[in-house]
Amino acid sequence: MTLALLGLAAAPSAQAQTTRPVATQVIRPQVEDTQPVDGEAGATDAPQAPAAEAAGPLPQFDLSQLPEPVARMRAAILRAAVTGDIEALRPVIESNELPPLFSYGEISDPIVFLKNASGDADGYEILAVLTEILDAGYVRINPGTDQELYVWPWFAEWPLEALSPSQTVQLLTLVTASDLETMRQFGAYIFWRVGIGPDGTWHYFIAGD
Numbered sequence: 773m774t775l776a777l778l779g780l781a782a783a784p785s786a787q788a789q790t791t792r793p794v795a796t797q798v799i800r801p802q803v804e805d806t807q808p809v810d811g812e813a814g815a816t817d818a819p820q821a822p823a824a825e826a827a828g829p830l831p832q833f834d835l836s837q838l839p840e841p842v843a844r845m846r847a848a849i850l851r852a853a854v855t856g857d858i859e860a861l862r863p864v865i866e867s868n869e870l871p872p873l874f875s876y877g878e879i880s881d882p883i884v885f886l887k888n889a890s891g892d893a894d895g896y897e898i899l900a901v902l903t904e905i906l907d908a909g910y911v912r913i914n915p916g917t918d919q920e921l922y923v924w925p926w927f928a929e930w931p932l933e934a935l936s937p938s939q940t941v942q943l944l945t946l947v948t949a950s951d952l953e954t955m956r957q958f959g960a961y962i963f964w965r966v967g968i969g970p971d972g973t974w975h976y977f978i979a980g981d
Contacts, residue, residue: 831909831926838910841972842922846906849966849974853902858883858895864974873976889979901964902977904946921967921975928965932956 835843848867852860862883865871871882879885883895890898908925923929927943932955935943944952947963955962960981967975 829911829913829915829929831911831930833909838922839970839972842968842970845968845972845974846924850903850906853899853906856894856896856899858887858890858899861886861899868974872974873978875978876980886977901946902966905964905966908942908946920970922970924966928961928963930961932959932961 835846838846845864848864849861852864865882874882874885886898887893887895890896905924908927910922910924911926911929912920912922913929914920925943925946927935927939927946932952940952947955951963958981962979962981964977964979966977969975
């Protein structure tokens, strides 16, 4: 499954969307593969990567390790997405004090924007992408700071050249080989990602860099 990687993040419109800027950082650890062998993202018996010197945050698959507000928001997004009705995301979006970031450009309505970003008229594809991303492993970035976030998928915070063959296969469950080649040429993961703050605030669902 894929959506166009370039150009999704800048859909101009008449009204600017208020967002909460969140700083991120690129993590460049070298660790062993961490995806559960049975492919069940979130399995509590997922093998954990050993800490490497100056490695930074490592991919996590154990959802029980998420703070309760983060787990609650992730579950709310997933419940809305699996209904197949993109409008079901609206109350989740509006539960935030400020709306999440969906584009680096100006948009007037996030649901309309997401529908237009989807490969079909009903938004089914973008909902499927959202569920696949939230079922992948995550990383915790900027711990203990105002910019702390839980980010899905973990690939978004890793350099592509650091991925092992097995991890590359994991990434290809989210994107096509053509998408991956585009990202390698660009020099970073630029497919969709989700960021949720430790207080349960949904900060973004965005593509680009």
